[in-house]
Amino acid sequence: MDVDYRADNPFDDSSEEVNFARSDEPPFRDDGPVNFGSSERKNDHSSPPVLPAKNSPKPKKEKEKKEKKSKKENSSITLTSSTTSSDPNLASREAELRRREEELNRREAQLNEREKAVSKQSGGKLVRPPNWPFFKPFLYQNISLDSPTASTRKLLRMAYVGWLASLVVLVWNFICMLTLLVTNGIVGDFIISILYGVVLPVIWFFIFRTLYRAVRKSKASVYIIFWIFFVLEIASTIMFTIGLKGGGAGGIFWMVSLWSVSTPIAIMFLVCTILWGALAALNVGIFIFSRVEYGRIGGSARAKEEVKKGATQFAVDNPEIVIASSKHAIDFANRE
Numbered sequence: 592m593d594v595d596y597r598a599d600n601p602f603d604d605s606s607e608e609v610n611f612a613r614s615d616e617p618p619f620r621d622d623g624p625v626n627f628g629s630s631e632r633k634n635d636h637s638s639p640p641v642l643p644a645k646n647s648p649k650p651k652k653e654k655e656k657k658e659k660k661s662k663k664e665n666s667s668i669t670l671t672s673s674t675t676s677s678d679p680n681l682a683s684r685e686a687e688l689r690r691r692e693e694e695l696n697r698r699e700a701q702l703n704e705r706e707k708a709v710s711k712q713s714g715g716k717l718v719r720p721p722n723w724p725f726f727k728p729f730l731y732q733n734i735s736l737d738s739p740t741a742s743t744r745k746l747l748r749m750a751y752v753g754w755l756a757s758l759v760v761l762v763w764n765f766i767c768m769l770t771l772l773v774t775n776g777i778v779g780d781f782i783i784s785i786l787y788g789v790v791l792p793v794i795w796f797f798i799f800r801t802l803y804r805a806v807r808k809s810k811a812s813v814y815i816i817f818w819i820f821f822v823l824e825i826a827s828t829i830m831f832t833i834g835l836k837g838g839g840a841g842g843i844f845w846m847v848s849l850w851s852v853s854t855p856i857a858i859m860f861l862v863c864t865i866l867w868g869a870l871a872a873l874n875v876g877i878f879i880f881s882r883v884e885y886g887r888i889g890g891s892a893r894a895k896e897e898v899k900k901g902a903t904q905f906a907v908d909n910p911e912i913v914i915a916s917s918k919h920a921i922d923f924a925n926r927e
Contacts, residue, residue, distance in 0.1 A: 719731040732803070734747045734748060734803075737803070737806070737807040739809065742887075743884060745880075746806065746877070746884055747802065747806055749876065749877050750802050750803075751799065753799075753874060754794055754798075754799050756870050756873060757791065757794055758791060759866070760870050761784075761790070763862065763866060764784055764831075764840055765785065766859075767784075767860055767863050768781045768783075768784040769784075770859060771856065774853065774856060779839075780836070780837065780838070780839045780840075783839025787839060787840075790827075794824060797820045801813060802817045802881065806884070809888050810897055811885055811888055811889055811893040811897060814884070814894075818881070821878060821881075824874060825874045828867060828874055829871050831867045831871075832867040832868045834846065834867070840863075840867065841859075841860040841864065842864050842867055845860050846861050
C-alpha cells in the first residue's frame, strides 16, 4: 500500500510544483527484488535538492545593477566597433599630416641651406636675390616672408594694391587728357598728365618701400618717415578728385564743365573722378592702418629710443664728423 505524504505536508504550496524525486517515497516500499549489480540504483541515496525558500525574490537593486552593467557593456561594444570602423580613416589622415609636416621641414631645411650658402658667398651678409618685377627683376620683395604678423601682411598688401591703383588711375587720367587734347585742343593739362608719370617711381621708393622696410624691421622711426611722404600723396589724390582746371587731373570740375560739351567725354571724366576718389579713400585707410601698427610696436616711445640709438651709433662710427661739428658749434657760440 502506497501512502501519499504530500497530502499532510504543511509546507506544500499548490502554486509551486516541487519535484521531490525519490526522497518522497516511503522508506519501506516494496519494489521487488533489488539487483545490487545494476547501475540503476547507484544514485538512490543521493541528497535531495535544496528547496527554494518561499517569498524570497531577488532584490531590485541587484537587478538594476545587472541591467546597468549590461547597458555599459553594450555601449562599450558599440564604441569599440565605431572606433575600429573609423580607425582606417584616422590612420590615413595621420599619415597625410605626417607627410606634409616632413615636406615642410624638408623645404625649410633647403631654404636655410640656400641662405647660408648665399651669406657665405657675400662675406657673411645675407644677400637676397631680386624677384620683382617678374619680367625684369631688380629688387627683392616677399610680403609673406618679410611680414611678422598677419596684420602687417594685410597692411603691405593694401599699400601694394594702392600703388597698382595709382598706376591704373594715372593711365586712365592720361587717356582722358589726350581725348581732351584731340577734341578741344587743351595742351597744358595734357603735358601735366604726362609729368604725373614720374610720380609712380616716387610712390614706389619713398612710400611703399619705406613702409615695407618699417614693417620688415619693426621700426617706429621709419613709420614716421613713411607718413611724411604719404600725407603728400593723400593730399594730391584729394586735389585730383576735385579736378581743378589746369591741374592735369580729370576730376569733378572737369566732369561738370564737359557735360554740356560732350556727354561721352564727360562720362570718361566721371569714371576718372570715381577712380581718384576711390584711391584717396584707400590711401586714408592705409594711413589709419599704419597708425594702428605704429602704436602696436611701441609708438613714439619706441621711435625716440631708435633715434637715440641711431645717433649714438653714428657718433661711434664717425667720430671725426662729430668732433668737427662740435668745434664749429663752439666757434659759432664764441663769436656771438
